[in-house]
Amino acid sequence: MCERTGLPPLGADDNAIDALVQAKSLVSSGIKTLGLIVNPIAGMGGRVGLKGTDGVEVLAEARRRGARPLSNERALQTLQYLAATCAPLHLVTAAGELGEDVARAAGLDPLVVYRPCADLSGPGATRNAALAMARAGVDLVLFAGGDGTARDVLAVVADRIPLLGIPTGVKMYSAVFATTPRNAGQLLGDFLASAPSVSVREAEVMDIDEAAMREDRVSTQLYGYARSLYQRHRVQNAKSGSVLGADAALDAASAQVAQQMQPGCLYLLGPGTTTRRVMNALGLPSTLLGVDAVLDGQRIAADLDEQALLRLMDGRPTRIVVGVLGGHGSLFGRGNQQFSAEVIRRVGREGIVVIAAMDKLVSLDGGCLRVDTGDAEVDALLSGYLRVHTGPDRTTFFKVRA
Structure with a gap:
């Protein structure tokens, strides 16, 4: 039957x-x-x-x-x-x-x-x-x-x-x-x-x-x-919302990232409300659940997939701007798979700009950020301590692990 x-x-x-x-x-x-x-x-x-x-x-x-x-x-x-x-x-x-x-x-x-x-x-x-x-x-x-x-x-x-x-x-x-x-x-x-x-x-x-x-x-x-x-470090927590009182610090950190964007450099802004703050500081519209591209203060493309990102990056210095998914601390691999292992490999570790509220970082279970790109070499490349922008003229180095 x-x-x-x-x-x-x-x-x-x-x-x-x-x-x-x-x-x-x-x-x-x-x-x-x-x-x-x-x-x-x-x-x-x-x-x-x-x-x-x-x-x-x-x-x-x-x-x-x-x-x-x-x-x-x-x-x-x-x-x-x-x-x-x-x-x-x-x-x-x-x-x-x-x-x-x-x-x-x-x-x-x-x-x-x-x-x-x-x-x-x-x-x-x-x-x-x-x-x-x-x-x-x-x-x-x-x-x-x-x-x-x-x-x-x-x-x-x-x-x-x-x-x-x-x-x-x-x-x-x-x-x-x-x-x-x-x-x-x-x-x-x-x-x-x-x-x-x-x-x-x-x-x-x-x-x-x-x-x-x-x-x-x-x-x-x-x-x-x-x-x-x-089991600690092997299971994620659920997504959480923003911590009360963190908005002002995030706004200031995002505005500073926007001000420091270099001419001729391509910036790829990932999904989420944190990166939307950077776009707001630039006076640009944003795709909340997608990846947008900014060059010389202008949004040149919106809601891009992996292949479109790779084409835009060709021959250009590139930076990735991402936030942290609250609760389980995901940096790559949850909701932003447009940033594939190949995209990250081409940008390099030094080209990744991370913005997050300090309270969110402190509250993460396991005390680290997570990456799950599907590529062991890229996960290893990202592991270690990475600079995170937490406020105006404030950064911290936070551990990243697969």
Whole structure:
């Protein structure tokens, strides 16, 4: 039997149903059982300048712009580390690109408990897969995606089963995600080994308010709380708002950055309200959730994707101006994937200008900024101490880590 819509399903064929029964026996073996779900389209919109990949029309536009899937590639990093651990585990998953393919590519031998119909994809497939794993009684649901995927999994499992997200989306404001795919693998290894450094906490699942986005405002909405694995430095906190009283210092720091812009140098201003302050100081309009280019005091292009940035940069000295995503301290890799590893590599570490309120920096869990570009060499290039503009004539050096 093949489920086309809705819940609850058991799978698309008798083999999946038999596997579900087998999975229940694995769970009773005393060895931890992980359920894996991969959203294969998560993150496709990032480098091509889209704000997500939710919806058929947005996905079609991402493909039209030349976007390629990244989710399986990033999930593979996690699973390869997991496959190298010595701790025993059972892995159950959904068929094909929903988890089975990447698990086998990592050298694991998963049990497939859900096979969707050919015409069932997106949130429906994610939710049905999550329900199959919940019925199998897994110890943890591991999913690869963004905030939309987190919402879909939470809608099914609620707080009954712990979650851990492999960050593969465009925007990841929720607190259920590891800081990088590799850190997800290391955390899972410690979880399987019952390491005392791993705990389970209540974590926010958040997503951007699309109505506010259409009005050019950044606003996130809380969708619920999940039980989620936690380990310091390997799991991010949820996005937070600005700290009360920080506006004046940020305005002054942004105005100073604007005043110090050099003639003939291309400035690429990332998404967010902090960089909008720089554009306001220049008297220029800005794209709140996109990347704009400024040259000699004028905005020469708006809402650019990775390829447009690379073309503009050709033959020009270039600087990147970014803010810090509050709560989990992301510098690159959350909502600004237009700044790809190649863009950052060409600009160089010395060409990055960071602006953030001191209160925001002090409140960051782990006391550092995070980078997750998908390129280990670029992440290493960015790691270390980086200058951050915090106010008028005030800077601090703050640690950056992958």
